[in-house]
Amino acid sequence: xxxxxxxxxxxxxxxxxxxxxxxxxxxxxxxxxxxxxxxxxxxxxxxxxxxxxxxxxxxxxxxxxxxxxxxxxxxxxxxxxxxxxxxxxxxxxxxxxxxxxxxxxxxxxxxxxxxxxxxxxxxxxxxxxxxxxxxxxxxxxxxxxxxxxxxxxxxxxxxxxxxxxxxxxxxxxxxxxxxxxxxxxxxxxxxxxxxxxxxxxxxxxxxxxxxxxxxxxxxxxxxxxxxxxxxxxxxxxxxxxxxxxxxxxxxxxxxxxxxxxxxxxxxxxxxxxxxxxxxxxxxxxxxxxxxxxxxxxxxxxxxxxxxxxxxxxxxxxxxxxxxxxxxxxxxxxxxxxxxxxxxxxxxxxxxxxxxxxxxxxxxxxxxxxxxxxxxxxxxxxxxxxxxxxxxxxxxxxxxxxxxxxxxxxxxxxxxxxxxxxxxxxxxxxxxxxxxxxxxxxxxxxxxxxxxxxxxxxxxxxxxxxxxxxxxxxxxxxxxxxxxxxxxxxxxxxxxxxxxxxxxxxxxxxxxxxxxxxxxxxxxxxxxxxxxxxxxxxxxxxxxxxxxxxxxxxxxxxxxxxxxxxxxxxxxxxxxxxxxxxxxxxxxxxxxxxxxxxxxxxxxxxxxxxxxxxxxxxxxxxxxxxxxxxxxxxxxxxxxxxxxxxxxxxxxxxxxxxxxxxxxxxxxxxxxxxxxxxxxxxxxxxxxxxxxxxxxxxxxxxxxxxxxxxxxxxxxxxxxxxxxxxxxxxxxxxxxxxxxxxxxxxxxxxxxxxxxxxxxxxxxxxxxxxxxxxxx
Amino acid sequence: xxxxxxxxxxxxxxxxxxxxxxxxxxxxxxxxxxxxxxxxxxxxxxxxxxxxxxxxxxxxxxxxxxxxxxxxxxxxxxx
Numbered sequence: 001x002x003x004x005x006x007x008x009x010x011x012x013x014x015x016x017x018x019x020x021x022x023x024x025x026x027x028x029x030x031x032x033x034x035x036x037x038x039x040x041x042x043x044x045x046x047x048x049x050x051x052x053x054x055x056x057x058x059x060x061x062x063x064x065x066x067x068x069x070x071x072x073x074x075x076x077x078x079x080x081x082x083x084x085x086x087x088x089x090x091x092x093x094x095x096x097x098x099x100x101x102x103x104x105x106x107x108x109x110x111x112x113x114x115x116x117x118x119x120x121x122x123x124x125x126x127x128x129x130x131x132x133x134x135x136x137x138x139x140x141x142x143x144x145x146x147x148x149x150x151x152x153x154x155x156x157x158x159x160x161x162x163x164x165x166x167x168x169x170x171x172x173x174x175x176x177x178x179x180x181x182x183x184x185x186x187x188x189x190x191x192x193x194x195x196x197x198x199x200x201x202x203x204x205x206x207x208x209x210x211x212x213x214x215x216x217x218x219x220x221x222x223x224x225x226x227x228x229x230x231x232x233x234x235x236x237x238x239x240x241x242x243x244x245x246x247x248x249x250x251x252x253x254x255x256x257x258x259x260x261x262x263x264x265x266x267x268x269x270x271x272x273x274x275x276x277x278x279x280x281x282x283x284x285x286x287x288x289x290x291x292x293x294x295x296x297x298x299x300x301x302x303x304x305x306x307x308x309x310x311x312x313x314x315x316x317x318x319x320x321x322x323x324x325x326x327x328x329x330x331x332x333x334x335x336x337x338x339x340x341x342x343x344x345x346x347x348x349x350x351x352x353x354x355x356x357x358x359x360x361x362x363x364x365x366x367x368x369x370x371x372x373x374x375x376x377x378x379x380x381x382x383x384x385x386x387x388x389x390x391x392x393x394x395x396x397x398x399x400x401x402x403x404x405x406x407x408x409x410x411x412x413x414x415x416x417x418x419x420x421x422x423x424x425x426x427x428x429x430x431x432x433x434x435x436x437x438x439x440x441x442x443x444x445x446x447x448x449x450x451x452x453x454x455x456x457x458x459x460x461x462x463x464x465x466x467x468x469x470x471x472x473x474x475x476x477x478x479x480x481x482x483x484x485x486x487x488x489x490x491x492x493x494x495x496x497x498x499x500x501x502x503x504x505x506x507x508x509x510x511x512x513x514x515x516x517x518x519x520x521x522x523x524x525x526x527x528x529x530x531x532x533x534x535x536x537x538x539x540x541x542x543x544x545x546x547x548x549x550x551x552x553x554x555x556x557x558x559x560x561x562x563x564x565x566x567x568x569x570x571x572x573x574x575x576x577x578x579x580x581x582x583x584x585x586x587x588x589x590x591x592x593x594x595x596x597x598x599x600x601x602x603x604x605x606x607x608x609x610x611x612x613x614x615x616x617x618x619x620x621x622x623x624x625x626x627x628x629x630x631x632x633x634x635x636x637x638x639x640x641x642x643x644x645x646x647x648x649x650x651x652x653x654x655x656x657x658x659x660x661x662x663x664x665x666x667x668x669x670x671x672x673x674x675x676x677x678x679x680x681x682x683x684x685x686x687x688x689x690x691x692x693x694x695x696x697x698x699x700x701x702x703x704x705x706x707x708x709x710x711x712x713x714x715x716x717x718x719x720x721x722x723x724x725x726x727x728x729x730x731x732x733x734x735x736x737x738x739x740x741x742x743x744x745x746x747x748x749x750x751x752x753x754x755x756x757x758x759x760x761x762x763x764x765x766x767x768x769x770x771x772x773x774x775x
Numbered sequence: 776x777x778x779x780x781x782x783x784x785x786x787x788x789x790x791x792x793x794x795x796x797x798x799x800x801x802x803x804x805x806x807x808x809x810x811x812x813x814x815x816x817x818x819x820x821x822x823x824x825x826x827x828x829x830x831x832x833x834x835x836x837x838x839x840x841x842x843x844x845x846x847x848x849x850x851x852x853x854x
Contacts (some may be wrong), residue, residue: 013817016778016817016845017780020816020817024782024813032810032811
């Protein structure tokens with residue numbers, strides 16, 4: 001919220017308000033104080049207000065930031081933003097405080113004889129460029145890599161992709177969004193042939209029923225969740241929380257239905273069984289617009305180095321699919337999932353009711369899943385069978401966790417196999433990118449290299465020798481972390497980390513580059529509903545801190561790529577964005593011009609004839625539809641979406657006698673991911689100072705554990721001791737425990753498993769086996 | 776110079792009445808939630824005596840069901 005520290009008394013008063021807001025937010029999911037927020041903002045004639053998207057989750061709320069005398073001193077929700085309509089969550093209110101932590105990195109640091117020594121930015125960038133060139137000379141181009149983020153701005157990611165894929169010629173480009181939404185991408189690509197949601201947030205205003213699939217929206221997407229609650233007050237909509245753990249979302253929902261971990265696959269199939277068995281299939285929609293496929297099964301879990309998998313889709317017909325579903329009757333599925341037959345039928349009936357519009361929402365529960373692509377496919381199956389898709393209120397909608405996971409990682413394509421338009425494997429796509437990048441097409445390698453887990457394995461093995469990490473904290477977030485931390489520290493590795501604060505990742509760096517944060521530079525983010533939003537530089541970065549984009553440009557120029565990185569410092573964001581738009585210059589993905597994005601709170605692509613597209617694949621709204629029908633799933637060559645036959649398969653590691661509990665990890669409302677920014681905001685840190693382990697009250701009683709007692713968790717990867725939390729914020733099901741991952745002093749990922757979905761390569765942070773003891 | 780913040784819960788249907796009652800008290804600043812029946816109350820008093828008097832006033836408000844303190848700070852007299 002507001003942070004002007006004109007005197008101590010005012011500051012304390014504001015802290016008192018913020019403490020109360022934080023407490024209220026944890027007691028009442030989705031609570032809002034938007035109107036009052038305006039009154040608390042400093043009433044200064046000199047305050048300069050500018051719009052920006054919030055950078056603390058993937059919702060993309062519009063905020064207005066007030067600056068005075070070169071400092072950001074106030075923030076409020078932007079009433080003009082259709083995303084949040086003037087509302088903000090606790091992280092949004094406090095967002096500008098993250099700029100002013102006492103230990104901001106302001107000077108480049110270079111490790112010499114085990115000690116970090118301050119140097120100038122010029123010398124640091126010289127060193128980065130020369131080390132990269134030496135590594136390429138001695139070990140080949142695939143020995144250098146960049147690991148970025150869904151918090152990269154669009155120009156950051158574009159500059160990284162152009163430098164590494166276009167100029168250097170390596171596909172060693174990955175981003176942390178691989179860890180959070182890669183399964184959503186492969187889900188979209190396999191079902192529809194094109195990425196990102198077909199609907200938009202406005203679906204919330206039309207839907208009658210909301211299914212939250214393993215999605216604790218009250219804590220992770222509080223502003224959107226408040227829009228659901230608002231609709232319940234206005235229209236009596238139903239909210240169904242389908243999850244493995246009781247959370248604040250469950251408590252606010254109309255129904256809370258718990259399932260055993262991994263069995264969401266079986267339940268989704270059971271819902272489809274019921275839809276077919278009860279005659280709720282929208283036959284004309286399915287006949288006109290859907291195909292049926294099956295893929296390979298028993299794919300493994302990616303636990304071994306150099307694991308490879310390629311699916312082999314095979315067409316089937318409706319009858320074969322119907323026969324497959326006979327293994328998923330509610331009665332059979334109830335036994336493995338723990339969900340009652342009645343609840344399965346209840347959910348199916350809501351989806352099947354032709355008079356109800358249904359929105360399915362999900363995030364990490366479905367994506368961080370060893371069969372993440374499959375469960376995404378299965379939820380699409382439900383919507384396709386009932387024809388509840390691509391119309392206002394009928395919307396399968398995958399939410400993202402980061403402000404530009406969609407805009408930068410998915411749209412710019414900062415993943416090993418991707419290009420801004422298309423994939424590296426496709427010759428035409430390579431030719432198209434090479435022309436815009438002004439590089440020889442031979443520069444772009446047709447073979448993808450390493451996805452994120454494998455990239456860190458390659459660093460450990462020594463196949464990768466140089467890694468540049470920007471805007472992310474993998475030494476907190478990588479699963480089975482100890483292996484990757486030890487690997488990064490090995491002799492002969494050179495690690496560059498660009499960040500704003502010291503983190504466990506800067507601890508492994510040879511060079512630390514101080515970055516400009518958020519409104520300290522100009523940039524663009526793309527949110528979960530295909531909305532691209534621009535923000536101006538509003539304040540100067542501290543010391544020698546520099547934007548990640550310009551760091552990349554400077555290094556590219558030093559490596560001899562002046563022709564490709566022709567941008568001028570004063571205008572480089574505009575130049576980069578204008579160039580980037582050329583990659584998407586078509587009706588299916590056209591991006592709005594920069595002047596439009598500067599003048600309004602974002603625009604949704606495809607932006608055609610001066611208009612955003614709210615519902616894709618629906619001829620009424622989407623100008624890219626061209627088949628003459630009501631719907632056109634133009635991502636697939638025949639214009640039809642795919643209903644996938646995907647079975648239930650167990651997780652990579654399930655509880656057994658030695659490790660009898662499930663371990664689930666996740667986030668809390670107060671902290672943004674690894675807490676490197678929010679733990680420096682006093683009121684948020686005070687509200688949630690350290691990690692903990694949640695146990696079910698019955699398990700705690702049996703183990704004689706009370707809240708605050710020390711609990712030892714042991715997995716096959718190691719052990720950790722955490723304070724217990726019983727019947728507090730969240731309550732896991734019996735024989736399950738939950739630990740948030742934001743605390744760098746209690747690194748739960750030291751003991752998690754690096755299994756991943758074989759199709760998306762996204763790790764499953766939600767499931768491994770653990771032993772629980774009183775310490 | 777105590778500054779305290781509370782979550783104030785009104786009796787059912789009495790939210791507006793509670794806002795009005797609290798707003799009339801000089802030492803109180805009220806921030807109602809837009810979508811829940813709860814308010815943030817920030818009190819600012821000069822000393823403990825004034826605070827005790829304020830507490831007595833708050834206790835007489837009929838529309839107030841529960842007052843839960845969230846934070847309390849003391850500031851130097853001169854600030």
